[in-house]
Amino acid sequence: MGTDGVLCFHCSKYFKTGKPAQAKSIDPAFVSTGFKNWKKALEKCSMHERSEGHNIAVTTAAYENRPATTQLSSGVSTQQAENRASLLKIIGGEMFLARQGLAFRRHEHHQGNLDQLLKYKAEDDQSFTRWLSAKRGVHTSWDCQNERINLMSSSIIRTIADEIQSLPVLQYSRIMDGTRDISGVEQEALCLRYVDTDLLVHEDFIGLYETTSTTGENLARIILDVLLRLNLPISGLRGQAYDGASNMSGMYSGAQAVIQRAQPLAPYIHCGAHCVNLITQQACSASSVVRNALDWIHELGTFFGQSGKLKDKFKAIVAAEGEGPALSIRPLCPTRWTVRSPAIRAVLSQYGMVLNALDEMAASNSGSASRAEGLRVRLQQGNVVLGLLLALDVISELEVLNASLQKNTQTVEGMLSAVSLVQESLKSQRNTEHFEAVFKEAGDMCDNLSLETIVPPRTHRPPERYSDQLWIFTE
Structure with a gap:
């Protein structure tokens, strides 16, 4: 109407x-x-x-x-808000654990770090407590966790790639090395190095990429595939760093050669820290005195790690005779020679107490008595002390160089300057006077501990000529 x-x-x-x-x-x-x-x-x-x-x-x-679902239940919107807030709490907990490098789960799910963290968050949040009770396991299962971690990883990698692409001059370098996981699967670790607009150096880990073949061509294919996925043009590549393995550094068929044919402006650089490690190994292995001393110290550290009884005896002796807490006797790192100086110093500073602990262990009726006796006999030789002092001189110098080369702010000019300083320092020690000073220090230590006299090697060279044999540095 x-x-x-x-x-x-x-x-x-x-x-x-x-x-x-x-x-x-x-x-x-x-x-x-x-x-x-x-x-x-x-x-x-x-x-x-x-x-x-x-x-x-x-x-x-x-x-x-309003929508039909909202009309049917006035609490739907409230429930949706609670679900969203609860899911964000779970994601926040996962981000915290991932950032700190902590494990999410244990053998029992309810004992894992993530589960305990969520329980702590739910103490003052009744809605989150109800939600966990009703949805337990739905959003915290291992497949959901892995999916969200992969999403976080992809987001971080994309942010890094976008930052490189936004540079006024798109230039970057790449670092690659092989490793194996706990199951024995061969993987390649890839890092990108670049300088931002504030002239700050960044070295960012991009990821681990599984490979079925470690030939140079296949490794180069992995590198090119990763750069393509990140939308980083190979024209901006200005350097590639590997270790000295032939599949990486080969002149004709190595990964560096394949990449350099695609981008001639990306020269191959041998990892500086790896070079120092090889030099240290070569220098210490060139002398039988140094090599044998290091082998026996490694055996001693292994024995200490396997025998709790010997460790307790040693701590008791240090508490009674020493002036401070006992320094741990540990085996030498089998591959990283430039981190051995702390283990060598621990033995040299507690040499007499180590011998006393071995002597007590050898006098016991334990199954390790014969092993303790053998080590005690070896360590009674003055050549072991001399070898350790000589090794410490070389390793301590190269250890400082290794730490300097591994700084992410290090430049090529700075690396060359650091190498030159260490070369000059080692060359200044390659003389009779320095060796005599080390030899005298070893002799005094042997006299104080009543050790056997230092015996010349089989070459029967007089002590003043040992320096030519012991001090070897590969330039």
Whole structure:
């Protein structure tokens, strides 16, 4: 039915049947007859807008336009908000553990770091506690965790790639090395090195990539594939660093040669720390005195690690005779020669107490008595002390160089300067005077500990000529 007045859309629709109780109190002018009192239009319209009936009509209309799921349950939106907040708490816990490099799970799921962290977060949050009880295992299973970790990893890698792409001059270098996981699967670790607009050097780990073949061509294919996935043009590659393995550094078929054919501006650089490690190994292995001394110290550290009884005897002797706490006797690192000086110093500073512990162990009826006796006899020889002192001189110098070369802020010029300083230092020690000083220190130590006299090697060279045989440094 038409009217020549003004009607309220919501009220006319809601109250036109007259059934709601509020229909009696509503002004019929806005419902059916039409409002025409224009002199009082502002006043009457404002009063109608503030009326209870109008508010009921507007609220009802809004409710009828809501989705069916929301109409069926007024708590759906609240539940969705709680679910979202709870899921964000789980993701936050996973980000924290991943950032700190902590394991998520243990043999029993409820004893894992993630589960315990979520329980701690739920202590003051009743909605999160209810949600964990109702959804236990749904969003914290191992496959869900791995999926979210992969998403985090992809996001971080993409951020790094975007930062490199945003550089005014797109230039970067790449570092690659092979490793094996605990199951024996061969993987290649890849890092990117670049300088940002503030001239700060970045060395960022990109990931581990499984490989079925370690040929130079296959390794180069992996590198090119990773750069393609990161949308980093090979035209911006300005350097590639590997160790000295032939499949990496080969002149014709190594990975560096394949990459350099695609990008001639990316020269191959042998890892500086790896070079220092090879030099240290060569220098210490060139002399039988140094080599044998290091082997016996390694055997001693292994024995200490396997025998709790020997370790207890040693600690008791240090507590009674020493001036401070006992330094751990550990085996030498089999591959990283430039980190051996702490283990050598621990033995030299506690040499007499180590011998006393071995002597007590040899006098016992344990199954390790014969092994302790053999080590005690070897360590009684003065050549072991001399070999350790000579090795310490070389390793301590190269250890400092190795630490300097591994700084992510190190430059090529700085590396060359550090190498030159160490070369000069070692060359200054390749003389009779320095060897005599070391030889005298070893002799004094042997006299104080009542060790056997230092015996010249089979070459029967006089002590003043040992320096030519012991001090070897590969330039």
